[in-house]
Amino acid sequence: MPTSAAAAPAVKVLPEPSGLPEPLPEPSRDELRLETVLGALSDPLRLTIVRKLLLESEDYDHSCGWFGLDRPKSSLTHHFKALREAGVTRQRQYGLERRSHVRVEDLDARFPGLLALVAAWSPQG
Amino acid sequence: MPTSAAAAPAVKVLPEPSGLPEPLPEPSRDELRLETVLGALSDPLRLTIVRKLLLESEDYDHSCGWFGLDRPKSSLTHHFKALREAGVTRQRQYGLERRSHVRVEDLDARFPGLLALVAAWSPQG
Numbered sequence: 099m100p101t102s103a104a105a106a107p108a109v110k111v112l113p114e115p116s117g118l119p120e121p122l123p124e125p126s127r128d129e130l131r132l133e134t135v136l137g138a139l140s141d142p143l144r145l146t147i148v149r150k151l152l153l154e155s156e157d158y159d160h161s162c163g164w165f166g167l168d169r170p171k172s173s174l175t176h177h178f179k180a181l182r183e184a185g186v187t188r189q190r191q192y193g194l195e196r197r198s199h200v201r202v203e204d205l206d207a208r209f210p211g212l213l214a215l216v217a218a219w220s221p222q223g
Numbered sequence: 224m225p226t227s228a229a230a231a232p233a234v235k236v237l238p239e240p241s242g243l244p245e246p247l248p249e250p251s252r253d254e255l256r257l258e259t260v261l262g263a264l265s266d267p268l269r270l271t272i273v274r275k276l277l278l279e280s281e282d283y284d285h286s287c288g289w290f291g292l293d294r295p296k297s298s299l300t301h302h303f304k305a306l307r308e309a310g311v312t313r314q315r316q317y318g319l320e321r322r323s324h325v326r327v328e329d330l331d332a333r334f335p336g337l338l339a340l341v342a343a344w345s346p347q348g
Contacts, residue, residue: 110315131347132264132340133264133265133267133344134263134265136262137262138262138263138268139257139258140261141258141260142258142264210336210339210340212334212337214335214336215257
């Protein structure tokens with residue numbers, strides 16, 4: 099049972115490899131809007147995605163299969179796109195596959211403390 | 224143009240007067256859910272309401288007329304209720320009128336830093 103904010107787990111930021119594909123369209127750092135970012139995060143599945151990327155990333159970015167989510171592919175595609183369009187994640191196209199990572203630096207600069215809340219979140223028991 | 228998070232303005236917390244009406248139904252502190260709170264705040268009008276309460280409160284709580292919002296009463300009633308049901312605000316019934324204030328202590332305990340983001344928010348120019 100949550101009683102107070104636990105110390106936020108450490109967010110992992112892996113170095114950017116060279117030669118990455120171009121990012122898909124996204125808002126610039128200055129275009130990020132708090133209401134839009136909060137809207138994108140106001141969903142347990144999206145919080146699960148962002149939290150897993152923040153805490154458990156094994157590579158620079160991850161395709162939707164990595165998350166092991168039991169949802170239709172079309173639903174996952176929608177959620178990953180919503181996160182990107184809000185500016186929470188950056189997506190790149192690798193052949194047929196899109197991979198995502200969290201825009202930690204941009205979000206920390208514009209909304210300090212927000213990602214710590216996501217990292218400290220846990221799904222409802 | 225926003226380039227980085229400005230220092231958050233100071234949040235005003237006025238002392239609770241004695242003899243207040245009972246609060247309307249609301250989630251307890253432990254029942255607050257990040258996804259629900261973020262959903263309630265993912266709207267410019269609601270951010271405007273919460274931010275004004277945080278920064279400009281003149282009394283312990285305020286009726287919707289105080290905000291000077293140019294929206295139909297029924298719409299405002301809906302938004303104030305949504306904020307209360309998410310646990311962002313506490314509402315009390317004074318005769319025919321409901322007044323709200325922000326649950327600063329509860330939100331700071333569960334989601335530290337969140338209200339600073341709301342206080343630093345500004346509507347899109």
